[in-house]
Amino acid sequence: MTSIDEDPFFHRREIRDLIVEIAQLQRICIYGGAGITINRSTLSWATMVDTILAPNVRDDKLRYLIIRKLGNLQAASIAAQLFEDSVEYGQTGNYARDRMVDMLRYRIYSRGSWVDGRLAQNIAYLAYSMVSYRNDRSVCLVTPNYDDYLFEALEEIRQNDKVIARQPVAKRPVPIHHPTTSDPLSDKNSTTPAGWLRRVNSKFFSPGSLNLVHLHGRIAAHPDELERYPVVSEADYTTTADITERALCELLRRSSALFVGTSMMDSPLVNALRSTRSLGFQRYALVCTQDKPELKDREYRRLATKRFDQLDVVPIYHDYYIHSAQFLEEVRTAALLPDPNEYKEHAASMRYGSRLTKWWSGWDLRNKDGMEGHQRACHELLRLGLDIVRLTLRAPSSEALKIEMWIRWKPNEKRTMQLWATSTGPWLDPYSMREAVIPTDDEYISVMAFRNGHPTRWPPPHSPIQKGRWKSFLSIPIWYDEQKQGEVPVGVITLASSRSGSDGSLSSDASQTKLSACMPRLRTVAKGIIEPLRAADDHFSRPIDEAIAELNHP
Incomplete structure (x- = not known):
């Protein structure tokens, strides 16, 4: 067990040991739960249940009460029955399920790309890295989630001709499997799931193999032949519990x-874990204590x-x-070393802390001729970025907007972030920057987004109007990766609006397309600010000039 420790997470000896242990595994099953969907879309299971309840229960407060008092699964049963009750004479038996699937599909994939946490991406990178660097390894990804986020992440790597560990990834799509070869909710299904998994076991864990298993159905962004009805209600879970448990047992035994x-x-997961104890395979679970x-x-x-x-x-x-996705990145970094044990060495340059310190040293060189001129140029870059973002959002002139850039500050000495630049600057004294302590400071949304590890809007929907001039925020964590040596989080860029979360450009009802279009522009601005100097640079302006050119000619 990892100990309660005041040291930063990735500086703890036991964490480094665990990173190396996992990096050396020959066969690994990575089980991705609901946290991946939340990280990628902010959608919880309760939110999706609310989606399928809404057509037949119009009262928002009543839906909230049902979900809160009865529970997600029980509320989903009510939603499923209401859809079945609405089936009219002559409609097919799957009409109710088809309607639920269409509603869930829209809810899952209409969020846009602005919500793009890195859990699914980092799982995909880790999986591809492990099987491409050493051909004696195999990885199987397993999820009870309906969405296609894991598959999309795997496909993006493959289709973009990504090179991992100096080897191109396989050109064929990662196979998608289900515990049965047909619909797990079909009365006509005669396939034995455990038998099916045994028959394809040689494919699942053969050297160099990478597979993806959807346990509870799959709703693709665009329907295809591998889509399956999702397991939604209590009746569905009862019908498929044995299938799921036996499928997991087959995977965990090997x-x-x-x-x-x-x-x-x-x-089903708990039962499968109990049934496969003490077989000699290591099993780990990432457990976040943030909430x-x-x-x-x-x-x-x-x-x-x-x-x-x-x-x-x-x-x-x-x-x-944020540590969940970063832990996967550290395992990947160690797995790509000729000897993963090198990651544990105190002076290892590829360790998280070493990479973060190297970034800071390079970035701080931008201040070698004085902080004032550098900071003023960053203020001006933020103002240019704000003009472009305002046009993208089509924000009215009556809505005040601003952009702030927060940066990890002297990470080798302390766990803080500082407000380095703002579009409302410059200020006369660059040393008067606001500072926030990452572990304890809840005053700033930028710090909250950094801890979350994904773009975060504030306040949540239906919250009271915020006091002060700035009433709604969109904060985006920023990572830096020098020559693909392993990403590290180095800052947060925040867009703020003077209008509330209900009627401003950052409201929950704002166009997802507009917000998605803003993301690359905001990241371009952030890159111009956080990128360190290169060996050939003699002035801080090169990253800023490149960002300006990209903003003007996207």
């Missing part, structure tokens, strides 16, 4: 496992860990949601 973004409370302050108490954590002991799983407690 492979180590890493659990990401899951509470590990689903009965669970009780897990920071030593005795509470000791007792909570006993549950993981029952399941033969090693919990990896981490402080913030």
Whole structure:
């Protein structure tokens, strides 16, 4: 078990040891739970249940009460039955399910690309890296989620001719599997799922293989032959529980496992873990304590860990949601080394802390001729970016907007962020920058977004109007990767509006297309500010000039 420690997460010895252990596994099953969907779209299971309840229960407060008091699964049963009740004479038996699928499809994929947390992406990079660098490894990705985010991430790497570990990825699409060869909810299904998995086991864990298993159905952005009806209601879960459990047992009997973004409370998963204990395979679970302050108490954590002991799983407690995706990136970094044990060496240049310190040293060189001129140029870049963002959003002149850039500050000395530049600047004293402590400061949305590890809008929908001039915010964490040596989070760029979250350009009802179009522009601005100097640079202006050119000629 990882200890309760005041040291930063990636500086702890036991975390480095776990990174190297996982990086050396020959066969691994990566189980991605609902946290991947939330990280990529902000959609929780409760939100999706609300989506399929809404057509037949119009009262917002009543839907909220049903979901809160009865629970997600029970509320989903109500939604499913209401759809079945609405089937008219002459309509097919699948009409109700088809309507639910269409509503869920729209809800999942209409969010736009502005919500783009890195969990799915980093799982895909880790999987491809492990099987492409050493051809004796195999990876199987497993998810109960309906969405296609994992497959999309895998396909983006493949179709863009990405090179990982000095090897091009395989040209064929990653195979998508289901625990049955037909609809798991079909009465006519006669396929034995465990038998099916045994027959294809040689494909699943043959050297160099990479597979994706959808346990509870699949809703693709564009329907295809591998789409399956989702498991939604209590009746669905009862029908498929045995299928899911046996499928998981077949996988866990033959492979180590890493659990990401899951509470590990689903009965089929718990039963499968219990049934496959003590078989000699390592099993790990990433457990975030960001919204669970009780897990920071030593005795509470000791007792909570006993549950993981029952399941033969090693919990990896981490402080913030951003650590989940970053942990996967660190495993990938170690897995690509000739000897992953090099990652544990104190002076290793590829470790997280070393890469972050190297970035800071290079960035701080931009201030070698004085901070004032450099900071003033960054203010001006933010103003140019703001003009372009305003046009993209079609924001009215009566709506005030601003952009701020927060940067990790002296990360080798402290865990803080500083407000480096703003479109409302410059200020006379560059040393009067606001500073926020990452572990404890909840005053700034930029710090909250950094801890979340994905773009974050504030305030949440239906919140009271915020006090002060700036009433709604969109904050985007920014990563830096020098020559593909491993990404590190180095800052946050924040767009703020003077209008509330209900009627401004950043409202929950604002066009997702407009917000998505803003993201690359904001990231271009951020890149111009956070990029360190290169060896050939003799002035801070080169990254800023490149950003201006890209903004003017996208």
